[in-house]
Amino acid sequence: xxxxxxxxxxQMFNRKTGFILIVAVAAGLGLLAAQKFFGSxxxxxxxxxxxxxxxxxxxxxxxxxxxxxxxxxxxxxxxLRGHWTLAFLGFTYxxxxxxxxxxxxxxxxxxWQAIPENIRPRVLFVSVDxxxxxxxxxxxxxxxxxxxxxxxxxxxxxxxxxxxxxxxxFMKVPGKGFAENPKDYTMDHSSGIVVLNPQGGVAxxxxxxxxxxxxxxxxxxLTQASLK
Numbered sequence: 494x495x496x497x498x499x500x501x502x503x504q505m506f507n508r509k510t511g512f513i514l515i516v517a518v519a520a521g522l523g524l525l526a527a528q529k530f531f532g533s534x535x536x537x538x539x540x541x542x543x544x545x546x547x548x549x550x551x552x553x554x555x556x557x558x559x560x561x562x563x564x565x566x567x568x569x570x571x572x573l574r575g576h577w578t579l580a581f582l583g584f585t586y587x588x589x590x591x592x593x594x595x596x597x598x599x600x601x602x603x604x605w606q607a608i609p610e611n612i613r614p615r616v617l618f619v620s621v622d623x624x625x626x627x628x629x630x631x632x633x634x635x636x637x638x639x640x641x642x643x644x645x646x647x648x649x650x651x652x653x654x655x656x657x658x659x660x661x662x663f664m665k666v667p668g669k670g671f672a673e674n675p676k677d678y679t680m681d682h683s684s685g686i687v688v689l690n691p692q693g694g695v696a697x698x699x700x701x702x703x704x705x706x707x708x709x710x711x712x713x714x715l716t717q718a719s720l721k
Contacts, residue, residue, distance in 0.1 A: 541714045544707040545699055552694035558655045560619065560645035563632020568617075568645045570693045577614045577715050578643075578689040579699070579708070582661055582682040584622035585634040590684050592638075598686075599639040600705035605713050612720070613641075614712040617689075620646040621656065621663040622680050659687045659695060691719055 540548055560568040579598060583591035598616050605614055618635040620626040623646045626634075635644040646652070656663055663682035670677040688697035699708065 541718050543697070543711040543714070545704050546688055546697045546708075546711045546715075547700070548688075548697040549695070552690050552692065552696040554692075554694045555658050555689070556654070558658065559651065560647045560655065561628045563628045563635070563644045565628065568643070573617075573689055573693040575691050576612065577691060577712055577719070578617055579614065579686050579712070580617040580619065580659065580689055581684075581686045582619050582621050582656060582659075582663055584620050584680045584682070585626050585630060586622065586679070588679075594684070594686070594701075594703065595635060595638040595642070597703045597705045598642070598708070601709040601712070602639045602641060604706065604709035605716075608713065608716060612716055614716055615641065615643055617643045617645070619652070619655065620644070621652050621682050622646075623648060623652065625676065656683070659683075660698075661685070661687070688715075690715075 555570050555573075557570055562568045581594060583594065585591075595618065602614075602616060608614070616639070618631065620631040626646055628644070628646055631646050632644040635642040647655070652663070661683035663680055666679050666681050668674075668677035668679065684701050686699040686703070687695055688699065690696040
């Protein structure tokens with residue numbers, strides 16, 4: 494029975510992922526067509542060439558959202574303004590992808606530490622496992638890699654809306670002993686990193702594998718370009 498439910502959940506995840514990919518591709522084609530039609534009249538800012546970030550032709554604004562941060566304050570779209578931000582999904586029980594990503598981003602954070610704090614790029618870790626990860630727990634986990642990392646979570650509907658706005662997906666995957674132990678599960682989630690611009694819009698994407706040195710160089714260059 495558990496295997497049957499797992500198969501159904503996996504099929505749902507694949508369908509949901511496929512749908513989001515179709516929407517993303519359609520949106521991307523639409524942006525490219527608009528950029529070609531309007532040309533330089535669109536007024537889109539030209540960013541410097543990046544080594545590891547795929548910059549979108551035009552940034553996409555994030556819908557309103559509210560997540561609870563590890564310091565018990567609310568993280569809203571307004572809180573992300575003024576800085577370039579790297580946002581990704583994860584959970585503290587993650588065995589490999591999440592700790593590896595946080596460790597790699599911590600290396601990048603150390604390289605851009607000299608940038609003034611008021612414009613310094615930020616990293617946002619969002620736990621998609623609110624059943625086991627409290628905001629405080631998510632913060633303690635993220636801060637173990639770098640103290641400047643922002644950490645937040647929310648209830649599942651809010652997390653799903655936020656993830657979808659980034660073009661990401663996640664789902665709970667029951668383990669073999671889930672019937673006897675409801676906490677025997679893992680979380681499947683998108684492994685990319687979304688790049689948010691200082692206006693709080695979705696501006697680009699970093700796909701794994703991650704290169705901390707290249708990420709740091711790209712974020713420093715984008716931060717510098719924002720000042721011009």
